[in-house]
Amino acid sequence: MRSIGYLLLTSLKNTIKQLRESPAKLIMVIAVIGFMGFLIVLGGMDGTDSFLHLDMNYLKAGYFALLMLFLVMAVMKGLNSGDTFFEMNDVNMLFVSPVSPRLILGYGLIRALKTAFWGGFFLLFQYNNIARLFDINYGSMWLMLGGYMLVIVVCQMISLLLYSTTNGRPKRKRAVKIGMVILCLPLVLQLVVPFLQHGNLLGTLNAFAYSPLLDWFPIAGWGAGGVTHLLMGNYGMALLLLALIPIAILVLARVVLSANVDYYEDVLVATETMAEKKHAAQQGSMNTDDSRKKRPIVARSGDIWGHGARALLGRHLREMRRENPLLLSWHSWLVIAGAALIGLFARGELGMEFIFMILMWMQVFLVGTGRGLKETYKHYLYMIPASSTSKLVWSNMELVFRTFIEGLLIFPICGLIMGDGLGLIALCVICYTLFTMLLIAINLLSMRFTGANLSSGLMLIYYFIGVILVMVPGLVPAIMVGVQFGSLLWPLAILSAWSLIAALGCFALSRGVLNKCDMPVMEARK
Amino acid sequence: MISANHVTKRYGKLVANSDISLQVMPGELCVLLGPNGAGKSTLIKSICGLLRFDGRIEIGGHENHTTDAKRLLGYVPEMPALYPMLTVWEHLAFIARAYNLGDDWTARAEGMLDRFELMDKRDSLGKQLSKGMQQKLSLTIALLPQPKALILDEPLIGLDPHAIRALKDLLNELKAQQCALMMSTHMIESVEDNWDATHIMMGGRLARTVRRDELSTDESLEDVFFQITEGDVNHA
Numbered sequence: 084m085r086s087i088g089y090l091l092l093t094s095l096k097n098t099i100k101q102l103r104e105s106p107a108k109l110i111m112v113i114a115v116i117g118f119m120g121f122l123i124v125l126g127g128m129d130g131t132d133s134f135l136h137l138d139m140n141y142l143k144a145g146y147f148a149l150l151m152l153f154l155v156m157a158v159m160k161g162l163n164s165g166d167t168f169f170e171m172n173d174v175n176m177l178f179v180s181p182v183s184p185r186l187i188l189g190y191g192l193i194r195a196l197k198t199a200f201w202g203g204f205f206l207l208f209q210y211n212n213i214a215r216l217f218d219i220n221y222g223s224m225w226l227m228l229g230g231y232m233l234v235i236v237v238c239q240m241i242s243l244l245l246y247s248t249t250n251g252r253p254k255r256k257r258a259v260k261i262g263m264v265i266l267c268l269p270l271v272l273q274l275v276v277p278f279l280q281h282g283n284l285l286g287t288l289n290a291f292a293y294s295p296l297l298d299w300f301p302i303a304g305w306g307a308g309g310v311t312h313l314l315m316g317n318y319g320m321a322l323l324l325l326a327l328i329p330i331a332i333l334v335l336a337r338v339v340l341s342a343n344v345d346y347y348e349d350v351l352v353a354t355e356t357m358a359e360k361k362h363a364a365q366q367g368s369m370n371t372d373d374s375r376k377k378r379p380i381v382a383r384s385g386d387i388w389g390h391g392a393r394a395l396l397g398r399h400l401r402e403m404r405r406e407n408p409l410l411l412s413w414h415s416w417l418v419i420a421g422a423a424l425i426g427l428f429a430r431g432e433l434g435m436e437f438i439f440m441i442l443m444w445m446q447v448f449l450v451g452t453g454r455g456l457k458e459t460y461k462h463y464l465y466m467i468p469a470s471s472t473s474k475l476v477w478s479n480m481e482l483v484f485r486t487f488i489e490g491l492l493i494f495p496i497c498g499l500i501m502g503d504g505l506g507l508i509a510l511c512v513i514c515y516t517l518f519t520m521l522l523i524a525i526n527l528l529s530m531r532f533t534g535a536n537l538s539s540g541l542m543l544i545y546y547f548i549g550v551i552l553v554m555v556p557g558l559v560p561a562i563m564v565g566v567q568f569g570s571l572l573w574p575l576a577i578l579s580a581w582s583l584i585a586a587l588g589c590f591a592l593s594r595g596v597l598n599k600c601d602m603p604v605m606e607a608r609k
Numbered sequence: 610m611i612s613a614n615h616v617t618k619r620y621g622k623l624v625a626n627s628d629i630s631l632q633v634m635p636g637e638l639c640v641l642l643g644p645n646g647a648g649k650s651t652l653i654k655s656i657c658g659l660l661r662f663d664g665r666i667e668i669g670g671h672e673n674h675t676t677d678a679k680r681l682l683g684y685v686p687e688m689p690a691l692y693p694m695l696t697v698w699e700h701l702a703f704i705a706r707a708y709n710l711g712d713d714w715t716a717r718a719e720g721m722l723d724r725f726e727l728m729d730k731r732d733s734l735g736k737q738l739s740k741g742m743q744q745k746l747s748l749t750i751a752l753l754p755q756p757k758a759l760i761l762d763e764p765l766i767g768l769d770p771h772a773i774r775a776l777k778d779l780l781n782e783l784k785a786q787q788c789a790l791m792m793s794t795h796m797i798e799s800v801e802d803n804w805d806a807t808h809i810m811m812g813g814r815l816a817r818t819v820r821r822d823e824l825s826t827d828e829s830l831e832d833v834f835f836q837i838t839e840g841d842v843n844h845a
Contacts, residue, residue, distance in 0.1 A: 387702045394706035402694040461690045465659050467707045468679035598674040602659040 086182055087190045114544075119207065139315050142217045144292035146227065147300070147307035150234045154303045157238035158263055161245025162256050167353040168195035168239050174354050185340055192236055192332070199235035203228050223314050230310035233328045237302050240335040246353060247339070269296055285428065298324060302331065392469040392477040399454045399481035411488060418445070419492050426497040435494075435503050436571050439511055442493070443518055446486070447550055450522040453482030459530075460603055471597040472590060479523045486519040487512070510575040517582035524589030525549040530600055531593040553589065557581025610635045610681075610758045610789035611656060616664035618651050618813075625651040626662070627813045633758070633789045633806070638780060640800050641793040642834050643810035649793040650687060652810070653762045656791070657684045668758055680708070683756030687763045689747035693736035697727055697746055700735065701753055708754040721749045724775060740767040748776070758789040765796050773799065797831045804830065809837045 102109045168191045169177075177187050210224045249255040273294050278287040291297075298308030298320070309324035388397030409416065422438050450456075455478040458464045464474055490512035498508040529545045561574035561581070611633040618626040626648045633639040641649045655662040658673045668678035691700065698718075705714040722728045725745040730738060738746065744767045751759060765773055781803055783790060794800060800807075807819045807830060816837050824833065 387699060387706055390706050390709055392707070394703055397706065398692070398695065398699075398703045401699065402692065405694045462657065462659055462684060462686055463690075463704075463707070466657060466679055466682065466684055468676040468709075469707070470676065598658070599661065601661055602654065 086180070087186050090177075091190070091193065115204075136218050137216050138292070139217060139311055140292040142213070142219075142314075143297060143307050143311035144288075146230075146311060147297050147303055150231065150303035150306050151300075153235060153238050154241075155263075157242040158245060158259070161242035162249060162259060167243070167350055167357055168192070168198065169350055169354050171354055171358045174351050178351070185336075188336060188340065192240075192336075195236045195239045196232055199232040200228070202235065203231040206231060219314060226310050226313060230306045230325070233325075233332075234302055234306040237328060237331050237335065240332060240339070241302070243350065243353075244335055244339050250352075266301070270300065302328070305331075389477075392467065392473040395458065395464070395467075395474060395478040396480045396484075399478070400484070402454065403481060403485070411485065415485065415489050418442075419489065419496070422493045423496050423500065426500040430501050434571065435497060435501055435507060435511060438493075438497050439515070439571075439575075442515060446515070446519055446522060447547075450482065450519060450526060453479060453485070453523070455479030455482055455523065456526065459597075462602065465597055465602060471595050472593070475527055475593075475596060476590065482523060483516060483520050487516045490515040507571055507575070510572060510579065514575045514579040514582065517579050517586065521553065521582040521586040521589070522550065524586040524593070525553055527593040527596055528589045531596040533600075553585050557585065610669055611639075611760075611791055612665075612667045613652070613656060614665045614667075616652065616655055616662050616666060618648075618655055618660060618662045624813050626655065629664075629815050631808055631815065631818070633791050635757070635787040635789050636784050637805040638784055638790040638792065638800070638803055640804045640807040640830075641791065641810060642795075642797065642807055642830075643793075643816075644838055647810040648813040649810055650762055651813075653684075653760055653791070653793060657682065657760060680754070681757040683751035683754065683759040685748050685751045685759070685761040685764050687766065689740075689743035691735035691738070691743055691746060693734060695735055696732050697722070697735070697738070698731045700746060700750055704750050704753050710754060714753060717755075718749070718753060721752060724779075725749060725772065741769055741772060744768055745772060748779075752779075756788065758791070759783060761790070761792040763793055763795070765794060765799055777803070797834060801830055807833075809834060811838060 102112060173187070173191070177190070206228050207224050210221060213219060213224070214221075245259060249259055273296055274287060274291055277283075277290060281287070297304050298312075299305075305324045305327045309321050309328070312318075312321035312324065387394060387401055389395070404410070406412070411419075422442065425438055425441070455475070458478045464478060467474060494508045494511040494515070498504075498511075526546060529549050533545055557578050557580075561577040564577060565571065565574035611631075613632075614630050616626055616629045617624065629648075629652060631639070641652065643649050651660065654660045656666050656668075656673060658666075658679070666673040669681045671678035671681070673679075673682075692703075695703065701714070701718045701722075704710075705718070719728070722731060725748065727742060727745055727749065730742060735743070735746070744764070748761075748764065751761075764776060768776065777799070780790060780792075784803065792800065805821055808815050809817045809819070817833070819830070819833055824830070
């Protein structure tokens, strides 16, 4: 026990000491604390800015969907590569030491809680939006974060247990998958049957949010139901549901330790796999689908489009097609489906600008998911004999192309649902694509002026400042014209023109960026 | 062919390379030796134009960031960085197109795949290759544009004895073709036969430069290395 306590406390102490030596990290910590303080102040404002007062059952349904996503991911990980809350240093030093496996598992769970806390931190950032919708206070957000952390810990336990009991046993894997389908079947029926009977999607979703099935669905339902009942003041029900989670942790720990006392072997494999992935990422070998077990079909292995810097786009298109049989990634299809769903909900109440603004906001964050940015982590980009700007432009064209395809699907679908004209739809597609181009250009510009020699957190701050500064001269006249004429056509045209001009300006200013910055190294996340 | 003049690389307060000057002539194998953290990989990355630095680096008389310099230079990184969703052949096709190699590259590529026993993996994806195969493909990629200067960062790690011999033979051939070679390694015995100049690095500095003809008959490169790294650096 003393060794584990020493390890935890010393690590904590050294982390704090390290802040003194790393001003960038210290600034980040201060910024995070400042932000939390700001939210507390905001929370103390008596909820006067809350205006919708939606039913808390809607919050429960959304929270349940989030937790369910992590539960399904944990099960899938458990059935495939396994998940781990240990690092290679734990494997190499703790596992070979005479410390009890129970204590080591406990240590692993504490680490998992820490990871879950930072992973769930994004919930606090949603406070303002959620508070406006549901009239909850800041303390409620912490309760939601607590529930999320507990569920994540259980998910990791489930993943570990599934991996150690099903690894190399296809029949057991199949049984688990069938079990999951059976478990989810009532939820699916609850959604599908009323919809098929009445054809009323909104009514079906509404009834689903009120369903008691959500409360009793293992892990995700207990977490979502427990926290929202607590917020609604149903303390008995809340305590009952929340008590099930620590019981689940104890039962799972018991099963892991008793059924498979030597869980080290399974953890070792999963930890080594994870460590290899991190190492590969640090060396530039990263790919979103790198971890996929399934072998993609190599239907055609041959020449690639383009010469010189254009070959970068040719290569990206080949990779894109190979990774996504449906041309776009599952994430893109999710965005398209989500936009269509919002269109259904917002029809008659809000216009296309609502969807457009959400997509633009998301794009600010998603622009980093393109292959162009990842390309900067590999030496090929720097060594290809072509100009720095042309290499960067062509290596980012895949994202522009992808956004254009997304736009071609999203806006006509939403336009059809909301009854908008062709002109507006076309302008939305153009503006959405040009805005993505602008974001790429701002990204390159921030790289050019910082030399990419910053922590990723500070780099992100520079990028956001850049986005705000560059967008303001286009947004202000667009909003003014929109208010004046009450139409979305002119603001979109202005925004498109500004995005194009500003993007070209940023590209020009970021000339020679590859010669002015160090090849970045992927940070290994703990 | 490779010329570094007063190269200094700093990471904040840490000086990874301090005022390093060296030259590698055509047909010469220059070895970078040094303990871990001596600054070998940093110097190599600076020469390849992957890092910013103070000083001047030229490849074939061209500043290393220019396209003329890049056309002359090949680089084999310590860890092979491949594209997981491209096949072996597509990696080569991509390089051929990016470097505008014309149409005669296919025969050369097939020859190299044959040499490194990768022909049967031609249609395998990058992520399906073992570590050793990835390293071999990384070498093939660097060699495809027929560089006049080749830089190899710990190229022997992960290679089986057969591939190590193939690489040694290849280095000899490249030397004969007047290619300038620079290689960092911890495996001194692997370069004992064919090195021309060795730069021993310590603490980000060049502790000593040794040329093969400077060694006495009973002295080996290993002896010199241990004299420098375990002895008094100031005598250098």
